[in-house]
Amino acid sequence: MPPELEQHWKLERQANLGQATLDQEPAAVQTMQEAAAQVLETMFFSEAEVAACEHAWLASAPCAMIRFEGSHCGEMQLALSAESADPIAASFLGLEPMELTDAQRGQVIQELSNILCGAMLSHLWPESELALASPELTAWQEWPDEGALHRCFLISEGMLAISVRLISKSPTARPVEE
Protein backbone atom coordinates (compact mmCIF):
# COMPACT_ATOMS: atom_id res chain seq x y z
CA MET A 1 0.00 0.00 0.00
CA PRO A 2 1.37 3.45 -0.87
CA PRO A 3 2.52 5.45 2.21
CA GLU A 4 0.07 8.21 1.32
CA LEU A 5 -2.88 5.81 1.43
CA GLU A 6 -1.63 4.19 4.63
CA GLN A 7 -1.48 7.63 6.23
CA HIS A 8 -4.99 8.38 4.98
CA TRP A 9 -6.33 5.23 6.62
CA LYS A 10 -4.46 5.99 9.84
CA LEU A 11 -6.06 9.41 10.01
CA GLU A 12 -9.47 7.94 9.19
CA ARG A 13 -9.14 5.48 12.03
CA GLN A 14 -8.04 8.14 14.49
CA ALA A 15 -10.85 10.47 13.47
CA ASN A 16 -13.67 7.98 13.34
CA LEU A 17 -13.03 5.04 15.61
CA GLY A 18 -15.80 4.75 18.14
CA GLN A 19 -18.44 6.42 15.99
CA ALA A 20 -19.57 3.19 14.36
CA THR A 21 -19.14 -0.12 16.13
CA LEU A 22 -19.69 -3.59 14.81
CA ASP A 23 -19.86 -5.13 18.27
CA GLN A 24 -23.23 -3.39 18.70
CA GLU A 25 -24.66 -4.98 15.55
CA PRO A 26 -27.02 -7.69 16.90
CA ALA A 27 -26.52 -10.12 14.03
CA ALA A 28 -22.77 -9.66 13.68
CA VAL A 29 -21.54 -12.37 16.06
CA GLN A 30 -23.84 -15.02 14.66
CA THR A 31 -23.04 -13.96 11.10
CA MET A 32 -19.30 -14.18 11.68
CA GLN A 33 -19.60 -17.66 13.16
CA GLU A 34 -21.87 -18.90 10.39
CA ALA A 35 -19.74 -17.37 7.64
CA ALA A 36 -16.55 -18.88 9.05
CA ALA A 37 -18.10 -22.32 9.34
CA GLN A 38 -19.66 -22.18 5.88
CA VAL A 39 -16.57 -20.86 4.09
CA LEU A 40 -14.19 -23.30 5.77
CA GLU A 41 -16.43 -26.28 5.12
CA THR A 42 -17.45 -25.42 1.57
CA MET A 43 -14.22 -24.23 0.00
CA PHE A 44 -11.44 -25.27 2.38
CA PHE A 45 -12.83 -28.67 3.42
CA SER A 46 -12.32 -27.92 7.10
CA GLU A 47 -14.45 -27.17 10.15
CA ALA A 48 -14.61 -24.06 12.33
CA GLU A 49 -15.89 -23.95 15.90
CA VAL A 50 -15.71 -20.99 18.25
CA ALA A 51 -12.81 -21.38 20.67
CA ALA A 52 -11.39 -19.54 23.65
CA CYS A 53 -9.04 -16.68 22.82
CA GLU A 54 -5.47 -17.49 23.74
CA HIS A 55 -3.50 -15.20 21.50
CA ALA A 56 0.09 -16.31 22.03
CA TRP A 57 0.01 -18.17 18.71
CA LEU A 58 -0.85 -14.99 16.80
CA ALA A 59 2.71 -13.67 17.10
CA SER A 60 3.93 -16.14 14.48
CA ALA A 61 0.70 -16.48 12.51
CA PRO A 62 0.33 -15.73 8.81
CA CYS A 63 -2.20 -12.91 8.61
CA ALA A 64 -4.14 -10.98 5.97
CA MET A 65 -5.85 -7.61 6.23
CA ILE A 66 -8.70 -6.50 3.94
CA ARG A 67 -10.44 -3.15 3.82
CA PHE A 68 -13.94 -2.40 2.59
CA GLU A 69 -15.75 0.76 1.64
CA GLY A 70 -19.14 1.89 0.42
CA SER A 71 -22.28 2.08 2.52
CA HIS A 72 -20.10 0.71 5.34
CA CYS A 73 -16.35 1.26 5.73
CA GLY A 74 -13.99 -0.81 7.78
CA GLU A 75 -11.37 -3.50 7.86
CA MET A 76 -11.05 -7.16 8.68
CA GLN A 77 -7.96 -9.11 9.67
CA LEU A 78 -7.59 -12.86 9.66
CA ALA A 79 -4.83 -15.11 10.98
CA LEU A 80 -4.18 -18.82 10.67
CA SER A 81 -1.97 -20.59 13.18
CA ALA A 82 1.39 -21.54 11.69
CA GLU A 83 0.64 -25.25 11.70
CA SER A 84 -2.71 -24.79 9.95
CA ALA A 85 -1.64 -22.58 7.04
CA ASP A 86 -0.09 -25.34 4.95
CA PRO A 87 -2.91 -27.89 5.35
CA ILE A 88 -5.56 -25.26 4.63
CA ALA A 89 -3.74 -24.00 1.53
CA ALA A 90 -3.02 -27.52 0.33
CA SER A 91 -6.64 -28.54 0.82
CA PHE A 92 -7.85 -25.52 -1.17
CA LEU A 93 -5.52 -26.31 -4.06
CA GLY A 94 -5.70 -30.10 -3.96
CA LEU A 95 -1.95 -30.39 -3.35
CA GLU A 96 0.21 -32.08 -0.77
CA PRO A 97 1.49 -29.57 1.85
CA MET A 98 5.10 -30.20 0.78
CA GLU A 99 4.20 -29.19 -2.79
CA LEU A 100 3.11 -25.67 -1.76
CA THR A 101 5.12 -22.60 -2.58
CA ASP A 102 5.33 -19.60 -0.26
CA ALA A 103 3.47 -17.56 -2.87
CA GLN A 104 0.60 -20.06 -3.01
CA ARG A 105 0.34 -20.16 0.78
CA GLY A 106 0.07 -16.39 0.92
CA GLN A 107 -2.41 -16.19 -1.93
CA VAL A 108 -4.70 -18.75 -0.31
CA ILE A 109 -4.69 -16.82 2.98
CA GLN A 110 -5.54 -13.67 1.03
CA GLU A 111 -8.33 -15.52 -0.79
CA LEU A 112 -9.69 -16.89 2.49
CA SER A 113 -9.85 -13.38 3.94
CA ASN A 114 -11.51 -12.09 0.78
CA ILE A 115 -14.17 -14.81 0.76
CA LEU A 116 -14.85 -14.57 4.50
CA CYS A 117 -15.12 -10.79 4.45
CA GLY A 118 -17.42 -10.80 1.43
CA ALA A 119 -19.63 -13.54 2.85
CA MET A 120 -19.94 -11.84 6.21
CA LEU A 121 -20.69 -8.36 4.87
CA SER A 122 -23.13 -9.62 2.24
CA HIS A 123 -25.08 -11.49 4.90
CA LEU A 124 -25.03 -8.59 7.36
CA TRP A 125 -26.06 -5.94 4.87
CA PRO A 126 -27.49 -7.52 1.70
CA GLU A 127 -28.94 -4.21 0.49
CA SER A 128 -25.63 -2.37 0.81
CA GLU A 129 -23.10 -1.48 -1.86
CA LEU A 130 -19.60 -2.44 -0.83
CA ALA A 131 -16.20 -2.59 -2.47
CA LEU A 132 -13.47 -4.79 -1.08
CA ALA A 133 -9.83 -3.84 -1.52
CA SER A 134 -7.23 -6.45 -2.34
CA PRO A 135 -6.17 -8.29 0.82
CA GLU A 136 -2.63 -7.67 2.07
CA LEU A 137 -0.37 -10.03 3.98
CA THR A 138 0.62 -8.40 7.22
CA ALA A 139 1.24 -9.00 10.92
CA TRP A 140 -1.64 -9.42 13.36
CA GLN A 141 -2.67 -6.27 15.20
CA GLU A 142 -4.40 -6.41 18.57
CA TRP A 143 -7.32 -3.99 18.30
CA PRO A 144 -9.14 -2.53 21.30
CA ASP A 145 -12.11 -4.71 22.24
CA GLU A 146 -14.46 -1.78 22.11
CA GLY A 147 -15.87 -1.29 18.63
CA ALA A 148 -14.36 -4.39 17.08
CA LEU A 149 -15.82 -7.84 16.68
CA HIS A 150 -13.37 -10.67 17.33
CA ARG A 151 -13.55 -14.43 17.56
CA CYS A 152 -11.06 -17.29 17.59
CA PHE A 153 -12.02 -20.57 15.97
CA LEU A 154 -10.73 -24.09 16.34
CA ILE A 155 -10.34 -25.52 12.85
CA SER A 156 -9.39 -29.02 11.81
CA GLU A 157 -5.72 -28.20 11.51
CA GLY A 158 -5.18 -25.51 14.16
CA MET A 159 -6.56 -22.06 14.95
CA LEU A 160 -8.19 -19.23 13.02
CA ALA A 161 -8.67 -15.68 14.34
CA ILE A 162 -10.89 -13.01 12.79
CA SER A 163 -11.38 -9.37 13.78
CA VAL A 164 -13.63 -6.85 12.04
CA ARG A 165 -14.22 -3.21 12.79
CA LEU A 166 -16.08 -0.36 11.16
CA ILE A 167 -14.70 3.06 10.36
CA SER A 168 -17.22 5.81 9.73
CA LYS A 169 -17.12 7.16 6.24
CA SER A 170 -16.07 10.76 6.08
CA PRO A 171 -16.67 13.10 3.14
CA THR A 172 -12.95 12.97 2.42
CA ALA A 173 -12.74 9.19 2.30
CA ARG A 174 -10.94 7.88 -0.76
CA PRO A 175 -12.09 4.84 -2.71
CA VAL A 176 -10.42 1.52 -1.98
CA GLU A 177 -7.72 0.42 -4.37
CA GLU A 178 -8.54 -2.65 -6.44
Next chain:
Amino acid sequence: MAYRVLVVDDSPVMRSFIRRVMTLSGFDLGECLEAGNGEEALAQLNAHRVDVILTDINMPKMNGEELMRRLCADGILKTTPAVVISTDATNERILRMISLGAEGYMSKPFTPEALREELERVIGDRDASRA
Protein backbone atom coordinates in the same frame (compact mmCIF):
# COMPACT_ATOMS: atom_id res chain seq x y z
CA MET B 1 -19.57 -33.61 -24.91
CA ALA B 2 -16.56 -32.08 -23.18
CA TYR B 3 -16.82 -28.34 -22.65
CA ARG B 4 -14.21 -25.62 -22.94
CA VAL B 5 -14.39 -23.06 -20.12
CA LEU B 6 -12.60 -19.73 -19.68
CA VAL B 7 -11.88 -18.80 -16.04
CA VAL B 8 -11.16 -15.10 -15.48
CA ASP B 9 -9.75 -14.19 -12.07
CA ASP B 10 -6.70 -12.22 -10.96
CA SER B 11 -5.95 -14.77 -8.24
CA PRO B 12 -3.96 -17.75 -9.58
CA VAL B 13 -5.02 -19.90 -6.63
CA MET B 14 -8.69 -19.09 -7.23
CA ARG B 15 -8.35 -20.08 -10.88
CA SER B 16 -6.76 -23.36 -9.77
CA PHE B 17 -9.54 -23.92 -7.26
CA ILE B 18 -12.29 -23.34 -9.83
CA ARG B 19 -10.59 -25.66 -12.31
CA ARG B 20 -10.28 -28.34 -9.66
CA VAL B 21 -13.87 -28.15 -8.40
CA MET B 22 -15.21 -28.27 -11.95
CA THR B 23 -13.45 -31.61 -12.31
CA LEU B 24 -14.43 -32.80 -8.81
CA SER B 25 -18.07 -31.94 -9.41
CA GLY B 26 -18.43 -34.30 -12.35
CA PHE B 27 -18.83 -31.48 -14.87
CA ASP B 28 -17.64 -32.63 -18.30
CA LEU B 29 -14.62 -30.33 -18.53
CA GLY B 30 -12.64 -30.72 -21.71
CA GLU B 31 -10.30 -27.75 -21.54
CA CYS B 32 -9.92 -24.91 -19.04
CA LEU B 33 -8.46 -21.67 -20.33
CA GLU B 34 -7.38 -18.97 -17.89
CA ALA B 35 -7.10 -15.19 -17.84
CA GLY B 36 -5.97 -12.83 -15.09
CA ASN B 37 -8.21 -9.90 -16.07
CA GLY B 38 -10.71 -8.73 -18.67
CA GLU B 39 -8.08 -7.79 -21.23
CA GLU B 40 -6.51 -11.23 -21.13
CA ALA B 41 -9.97 -12.76 -21.32
CA LEU B 42 -10.81 -10.87 -24.53
CA ALA B 43 -7.49 -12.00 -26.02
CA GLN B 44 -8.30 -15.60 -25.18
CA LEU B 45 -11.79 -15.25 -26.62
CA ASN B 46 -10.46 -13.81 -29.86
CA ALA B 47 -8.25 -16.89 -30.25
CA HIS B 48 -10.52 -19.64 -28.91
CA ARG B 49 -14.20 -20.46 -28.91
CA VAL B 50 -15.41 -21.38 -25.43
CA ASP B 51 -18.69 -22.80 -24.15
CA VAL B 52 -18.92 -20.67 -21.02
CA ILE B 53 -17.04 -17.87 -19.24
CA LEU B 54 -16.59 -17.74 -15.46
CA THR B 55 -15.49 -14.29 -14.36
CA ASP B 56 -14.56 -12.46 -11.18
CA ILE B 57 -15.48 -8.77 -10.81
CA ASN B 58 -12.61 -7.03 -9.01
CA MET B 59 -9.58 -7.35 -11.27
CA PRO B 60 -6.80 -4.99 -12.37
CA LYS B 61 -6.60 -3.47 -15.88
CA MET B 62 -10.13 -4.51 -16.90
CA ASN B 63 -12.64 -5.58 -14.27
CA GLY B 64 -15.60 -7.91 -14.66
CA GLU B 65 -18.11 -5.15 -15.30
CA GLU B 66 -16.13 -3.77 -18.22
CA LEU B 67 -15.56 -7.29 -19.55
CA MET B 68 -19.32 -7.88 -19.55
CA ARG B 69 -19.87 -4.60 -21.45
CA ARG B 70 -17.30 -5.61 -24.07
CA LEU B 71 -18.84 -9.06 -24.46
CA CYS B 72 -22.34 -7.65 -24.92
CA ALA B 73 -21.08 -5.16 -27.51
CA ASP B 74 -19.54 -7.92 -29.60
CA GLY B 75 -21.97 -9.62 -31.96
CA ILE B 76 -20.20 -12.97 -31.72
CA LEU B 77 -18.98 -13.02 -28.14
CA LYS B 78 -22.31 -12.00 -26.68
CA THR B 79 -23.69 -15.44 -27.51
CA THR B 80 -21.21 -17.07 -25.10
CA PRO B 81 -22.83 -17.37 -21.66
CA ALA B 82 -20.98 -15.74 -18.76
CA VAL B 83 -21.34 -16.54 -15.08
CA VAL B 84 -19.99 -14.16 -12.44
CA ILE B 85 -18.16 -15.67 -9.46
CA SER B 86 -17.68 -13.14 -6.68
CA THR B 87 -17.40 -12.67 -2.93
CA ASP B 88 -19.90 -9.82 -3.27
CA ALA B 89 -23.40 -11.18 -2.77
CA THR B 90 -25.15 -7.86 -2.23
CA ASN B 91 -28.38 -7.47 -4.17
CA GLU B 92 -27.27 -4.34 -5.97
CA ARG B 93 -24.11 -5.99 -7.33
CA ILE B 94 -25.97 -9.09 -8.51
CA LEU B 95 -28.62 -7.04 -10.30
CA ARG B 96 -25.98 -4.85 -11.93
CA MET B 97 -24.04 -7.81 -13.31
CA ILE B 98 -27.22 -9.48 -14.57
CA SER B 99 -28.23 -6.21 -16.25
CA LEU B 100 -24.82 -6.14 -17.97
CA GLY B 101 -25.51 -9.52 -19.53
CA ALA B 102 -24.32 -12.13 -17.02
CA GLU B 103 -26.46 -15.25 -17.29
CA GLY B 104 -25.58 -16.50 -13.82
CA TYR B 105 -24.10 -15.33 -10.53
CA MET B 106 -22.27 -17.52 -8.03
CA SER B 107 -21.35 -15.99 -4.70
CA LYS B 108 -18.49 -17.45 -2.73
CA PRO B 109 -18.50 -19.76 -0.92
CA PHE B 110 -20.04 -22.31 -3.28
CA THR B 111 -20.01 -26.08 -3.47
CA PRO B 112 -18.70 -28.06 -6.46
CA GLU B 113 -22.25 -29.30 -7.05
CA ALA B 114 -23.66 -25.78 -7.16
CA LEU B 115 -21.02 -24.76 -9.69
CA ARG B 116 -21.75 -27.77 -11.90
CA GLU B 117 -25.50 -27.09 -11.78
CA GLU B 118 -24.98 -23.46 -12.76
CA LEU B 119 -22.64 -24.40 -15.61
CA GLU B 120 -25.04 -27.00 -16.96
CA ARG B 121 -27.96 -24.59 -16.63
CA VAL B 122 -26.38 -21.79 -18.66
CA ILE B 123 -24.99 -24.18 -21.28
CA GLY B 124 -28.40 -25.84 -21.53
CA ASP B 125 -30.11 -22.47 -21.95
CA ARG B 126 -27.64 -21.54 -24.69
CA ASP B 127 -28.17 -24.83 -26.53
CA ALA B 128 -31.94 -24.45 -26.24
CA SER B 129 -31.84 -20.96 -27.68
CA ARG B 130 -29.79 -22.16 -30.64
CA ALA B 131 -32.07 -25.14 -31.39
